[in-house]
Amino acid sequence: MTTIAVLGAGEVGRQLARAFVSLGYDVVVANSRGPATLTGLVHELGPRARAASVSEAAAAGDLAVLAFPYRPDHEHPAAELAGKVVLDTNNYMAWRDGHFPDVDSGVVTVHELRQRQLPASKVAKAFTHVQAPRLFGLSRPAGAPDRRALVASSDHPEAVAVTRLYDEIGFDTVDNSPLSESWRSSPGTPMWEHHVFGQDRDLLVRNLARA
Numbered sequence: 094m095t096t097i098a099v100l101g102a103g104e105v106g107r108q109l110a111r112a113f114v115s116l117g118y119d120v121v122v123a124n125s126r127g128p129a130t131l132t133g134l135v136h137e138l139g140p141r142a143r144a145a146s147v148s149e150a151a152a153a154g155d156l157a158v159l160a161f162p163y164r165p166d167h168e169h170p171a172a173e174l175a176g177k178v179v180l181d182t183n184n185y186m187a188w189r190d191g192h193f194p195d196v197d198s199g200v201v202t203v204h205e206l207r208q209r210q211l212p213a214s215k216v217a218k219a220f221t222h223v224q225a226p227r228l229f230g231l232s233r234p235a236g237a238p239d240r241r242a243l244v245a246s247s248d249h250p251e252a253v254a255v256t257r258l259y260d261e262i263g264f265d266t267v268d269n270s271p272l273s274e275s276w277r278s279s280p281g282t283p284m285w286e287h288h289v290f291g292q293d294r295d296l297l298v299r300n301l302a303r304a
Contacts, residue, residue, distance in 0.1 A: 098154025106160030108225035114141045116261050123150035163203050175213035178252045182220045204275045217247035218275045222288045231291045232263025241291030242267050246275035265294045277304040
């Protein structure tokens with residue numbers, strides 16, 4: 094894996110793009126408004142970054158990151174993302190997204206719905222409970238006593254394995270698979286109380302179990 098497509102250039106997408114570039118990855122950034130609107134970001138990120146259309150970025154990435162909310166009618170570049178690991182950074186927030194009755198009732202999680210939109214991809218919930226501006230400030234080297242942990246959930250073991258990015262950035266990983274269990278790390282659950290300053294692996298595991 095050398096190239097990461099970041100689809101969405103809001104706060105989360107921008108911070109993750111910065112993190113990936115700092116780790117030595119090439120990054121292709123896209124948003125719904127077109128590559129011309131990303132000139133400033135690409136200049137800031139440096140020579141490892143470029144802007145492209147959504148479909149071009151999806152095709153170029155060995156791995157893709159979705160940094161925008163789920164919408165039932167959203168058209169993804171499914172063909173370009175087929176066979177690839179797709180990290181979904183979205184949190185379901187009814188005040189922002191509107192109510193999805195099946196999600197509200199617990200029939201399905203929003204990340205399972207995203208997987209249905211990308212049936213040939215390997216979707217993993219990732220980077221959903223760390224505030225984007227705190228990503229670098231909370232990171233710690235492996236073995237540090239105050240190292241925090243982040244959750245990953247997926248129906249595909251190889252997708253969870255790609256969250257080695259957590260380790261490279263400076264976080265431990267707690268596997269909370271499959272996607273049907275991803276609600277345990279949603280806003281309002283016990284572990285969410287610590288999304289500002291983070292939590293270590295043991296505390297995160299306990300809080301997931303408490304949900």
